[in-house]
Amino acid sequence: AQSVAQPEDQVNVAEGNPLTVKCTYSVSGNPYLFWYVQYPNRGLQFLLKYITGDNLVKGSYGFEAEFNKSQTSFHLKKPSALVSDSALYFCAVRDNNNDMRFGAGTRLTVKP
Amino acid sequence: DTEVTQTPKHLVMGMTNKKSLKCEQHMGHRAMYWYKQKAKKPPELMFVYSYEKLSINESVPSRFSPECPNSSLLNLHLHALQPEDSALYLCASSQESSLVGLATGELFFGEGSRLTVL
Numbered sequence: 719a720q721s722v723a724q725p726e727d728q729v730n731v732a733e734g735n736p737l738t739v740k741c742t743y744s745v746s747g748n749p750y751l752f753w754y755v756q757y758p759n760r761g762l763q764f765l766l767k768y769i770t771g772d773n774l775v776k777g778s779y780g781f782e783a784e785f786n787k788s789q790t791s792f793h794l795k796k797p798s799a800l801v802s803d804s805a806l807y808f809c810a811v812r813d814n815n816n817d818m819r820f821g822a823g824t825r826l827t828v829k830p
Numbered sequence: 831d832t833e834v835t836q837t838p839k840h841l842v843m844g845m846t847n848k849k850s851l852k853c854e855q856h857m858g859h860r861a862m863y864w865y866k867q868k869a870k871k872p873p874e875l876m877f878v879y880s881y882e883k884l885s886i887n888e889s890v891p892s893r894f895s896p897e898c899p900n901s902s903l904l905n906l907h908l909h910a911l912q913p914e915d916s917a918l919y920l921c922a923s924s925q926e927s928s929l930v931g932l933a934t935g936e937l938f939f940g941e942g943s944r945l946t947v948l
Contacts, residue, residue, distance in 0.1 A: 764936045
């Protein structure tokens with residue numbers, strides 16, 4: 719079965735510094751990988767996805783993610799963090815059975 | 831219109847009540863989903879409808895009963911729930927359905943219905 723893992727429960731960065739939220743995957747076949755963000759008491763918002771093509775994927779709000787096949791990783795990055803980026807981030811993988819499976823989530827806190 | 835609309839936003843019910851959660855999308859999506867999310871946890875898949883037919887049921891207890899009246903609407907009927915069923919219930923939709931090919935697109939989520947069972 720397809721799965722993703724987020725090794726960090728919490729990531730803290732200072733405003734203006736680069737941020738990285740880690741995700742590794744385990745899939746059979748081609749991976750279809752996604753990042754979502756969730757603000758308190760809200761639904762999930764789509765940030766970006768990797769289906770095929772360039773390993774560096776650009777998404778919403780200045781976020782990008784790098785697909786690395788040899789390391790089976792799909793880390794989320796942003797060059798300069800904002801306090802408003804503080805939220806819960808989920809990595810996800812699309813399954814051939816038409817469902818989407820989420821990682822455990824990483825809480826990002828950006829301090830002024 | 832790129833929204834998934836869920837009602838009600840909040841619901842409090844007793845263990846003997848019958849209530850329903852509703853979800854609507856007008857993006858022409860052919861797959862719709864129900865997820866359950868507990869606090870500080872990832873969403874857990876409950877049901878998937880593809881072309882208005884139930885395609886996935888993740889062994890959800892029968893006190894949760896999904897219904898897809900048409901391609902735009904998805905309901906979740908609730909009956910005899912337990913306090914541990916209290917959670918945020920998320921509806922989502924996607925353009926593709928694996929019934930007609932590999933689904934690779936993103937899911938669009940509603941804001942959720944926060945359910946409290948007393």
